[in-house]
Amino acid sequence: FDTFGFKHEQVISRLAPSSDGFPCVLKGADDFDQAYVISCEVSVSRGVEDFSFPSHCSRGERRKLHSLAKTALEQLGQELPGKLYSIDELSHESEDRKVVMESPPASLMKIGVARDWPDARALWLSKDGSLAVWVNMEDHLKLVSYRSDACLQEAFKTICINLLKLETLYKKLRHPFIWKNHLGWVMSSPAEVGTGLKASITLRLLNLAENKRLDDVLDRLRLQIEATNYPGIYKVSNLQTIGIPEVALTQLVVDGVKLLIRMEKRLENNGGIDDLFPAQK
Numbered sequence: 001f002d003t004f005g006f007k008h009e010q011v012i013s014r015l016a017p018s019s020d021g022f023p024c025v026l027k028g029a030d031d032f033d034q035a036y037v038i039s040c041e042v043s044v045s046r047g048v049e050d051f052s053f054p055s056h057c058s059r060g061e062r063r064k065l066h067s068l069a070k071t072a073l074e075q076l077g078q079e080l081p082g083k084l085y086s087i088d089e090l091s092h093e094s095e096d097r098k099v100v101m102e103s104p105p106a107s108l109m110k111i112g113v114a115r116d117w118p119d120a121r122a123l124w125l126s127k128d129g130s131l132a133v134w135v136n137m138e139d140h141l142k143l144v145s146y147r148s149d150a151c152l153q154e155a156f157k158t159i160c161i162n163l164l165k166l167e168t169l170y171k172k173l174r175h176p177f178i179w180k181n182h183l184g185w186v187m188s189s190p191a192e193v194g195t196g197l198k199a200s201i202t203l204r205l206l207n208l209a210e211n212k213r214l215d216d217v218l219d220r221l222r223l224q225i226e227a228t229n230y231p232g233i234y235k236v237s238n239l240q241t242i243g244i245p246e247v248a249l250t251q252l253v254v255d256g257v258k259l260l261i262r263m264e265k266r267l268e269n270n271g272g273i274d275d276l277f278p279a280q281k
Contacts, residue, residue, distance in 0.1 A: 194242025
């Protein structure tokens with residue numbers, strides 16, 4: 001048990017009230033073929049009760065949200081040491097971090113989230129590099145765990161444990177995360193309602209990416225693909241965030257990526273992939 005009174009294997013089995021209650025053990029999420037998989041990332045967003053979403057948030061609300069986050073993250077830091085940086089601090093390079101932000105992302109400017117920039121925006125970084133928490137960006141809170149070793153199991157575990165701790169801390173501060181029985185967790189983007197969770201894996205797909213059947217494969221796997229700035233390198237992630245418990249949703253990404261790698265290997269050897277084609281889900 002940790003200082004929050006949670007046993008870690010229990011914590012990660014109940015990431016959200018919508019979870020299926022089974023232990024959070026992903027199958028095959030720690031043994032991807034390193035010849036193809038480069039890195040992974042798990043992120044989850046949360047909205048805070050009694051506050052407008054960032055696109056309509058007033059300066060006063062934003063500052064109150066920042067104050068709440070600072071209090072909660074200071075307590076989280078008792079277990080996982082870290083530091084909260086203002087956006088002003090992120091505009092200068094520092095030896096203790098690698099994040100630099102010189103101006104608001106274009107995506108935030110388009111939807112009106114960048115008003116009063118950079119007032120009350122911040123980034124909390126754990127000292128061990130396992131967790132980042134964005135404050136007052138696209139959502140009130142966004143937790144991100146990135147791993148260059150592509151161990152999705154550890155990234156997911158980091159998110160599960162620390163998200164539940166923050167949920168408990170915000171409840172104690174009388175501003176719980178927004179939860180609706182018929183929807184799940186509610187964030188500013190309708191596309192993320194339900195779990196607010198995005199699991200992504202960056203991998204090399206030189207041959208499959210050019211295959212005319214890729215879109216159909218991804219549709220059947222319920223995944224999406226995004227090109228990166230590097231030729232042949234793509235980011236694959238879950239397409240939906242609602243209707244599937246977090247563990248099962250992340251397992252879809254694990255299983256889907258492993259199938260994509262098998263297909264890529266076949267195509268490298270001029271083989272066919274018809275027998276690997278997934279059944280319609």
